[in-house]
Amino acid sequence: MRFSGLRILKEGLTGNRGWQPHWRDPAPKPEYDIVIIGGGGHGLATAYYLAKEHGLTNVAVLEKGYIGGGNVGRNTTIVRANYNLPGNSEFYSHSLKLWEGLEQDLNYNAMMSQRGVLNLFHSDGQRDYAARRGNSMAIQGDDAVLLDRDGVRRLVPYLDFDNIRFPVYGGLYHPRGGTARHDAVAWGFARGADQRGVDIIQNCEVTGIDIEAGQVRGVQTSRGAIRAKKVGIVVAGRSSQVAAMAGMRLPIESHILQAFVTEGLNPVIDHVVTFGMGHFYISQSDKGGLVFGGDLDFYASYAARGNLPMAEHVMEAAMTLMPMIGKARVLRSWGGIMDMSPDGSPVIDRTDIAGLYLNCGWCYGGFKAVPGSGNCFAHLLAQDRPHKAAARLRLDRFRTGAGIMDEEGTGAQHNLH
């Protein structure tokens, strides 16, 4: 079933009786060539690209809950390629290019909106850093515009520019960045993979990983044993727990990140805006809700809900930057479990166990990575060599110290990223 304007018209005129489920609900087979553990954005995108680009369709995605129930359906939907340093720069640049053709590729409306991402700065030192970051982005081939105060005012006049503590000096603007509807991205990849023959199996928790003589043989699940020649672990906040099933101790800590949404309002915030002096960023959804968030709750946890001190901290930062937000009423808040790596950067790599592969460490920024991660992980699983855009995302950097990709210049410590 293909989506098109004509199809919508026809269904509208005939009582919408022709729509079908977007993917099948197959029972697990006893054996697959490749089993992907985790039906989040990254797992589903991996399965899609395995089928589409490598012709590998004897593949299952095993999801313990339902598609879209994890972080892929909980994030604040920001997509961008404005990283500063090699390793992340080329990877996120690759991912953004995939985003740009994604809806046509998937034949699915993911509501991709390149409305621009504006990172504000509030001091001379921050301006210098923004200029360096913008130059790195330009060298990578991505777009960056350094705006002075008046340039920012033209884009976002509603900020408190003369705040006594944090006056706005300017901003680094990334016009190709923006937002996409998070759960639609998961559904689009699920549908695309399913149409190519991949089995997407929900309510199927992996409870063990079978390994014989250093070679992976399959997985144990809540729906029985499944044999597999290759297994990919793509479980975001549960990475440490699932890797432990294979006897691995990962350099990953799980922390909670919260988000908030207000009641629907008339269009007021046209871009994604981030505060440079506090933990606050915001955009407006197509339904009108102001969607915003801040920093991690600063302790390791698997509870997918947030704490009140961080909620207060985020609201204070919001009021500092844009006092008008005080009139909006917050409808909901929620939390997701982040797989925090020590350097704030991800891993797409083989493990020491033959046939077992790992995709993790996305921290609070893995939504924008979904197409790039799936594309590169599929390449690794199919060809046993890294994709060039993900060549530096190696696991052993945490053992050797070589190749650490310090995302924020804060050092190699989980709770600083």
Ligand SMILES: Cc1cc2nc3c(=O)[nH]c(=O)nc-3n(C[C@H](O)[C@H](O)[C@H](O)COP(=O)(O)OP(=O)(O)OC[C@H]3O[C@@H](n4cnc5c(N)ncnc54)[C@H](O)[C@@H]3O)c2cc1C
């Ligand atoms: C509040 C919040 C805001 C965010 N904002 C942004 C943003 O604006 N931009 C951005 O780029 N990123 C953002 N992120 C981060 C981004 O959402 C994540 O990095 C990314 O979604 C993680 O990858 P995933 O989609 O594959 O994860 P998930 O959707 O969590 O997928 C992992 C899946 O593995 C499944 N699983 C776990 N254990 C097992 C098991 N034993 N067996 C089978 N299945 C299992 C889980 O049920 C889950 O569905 C945000 C995250 C949160 C929580």
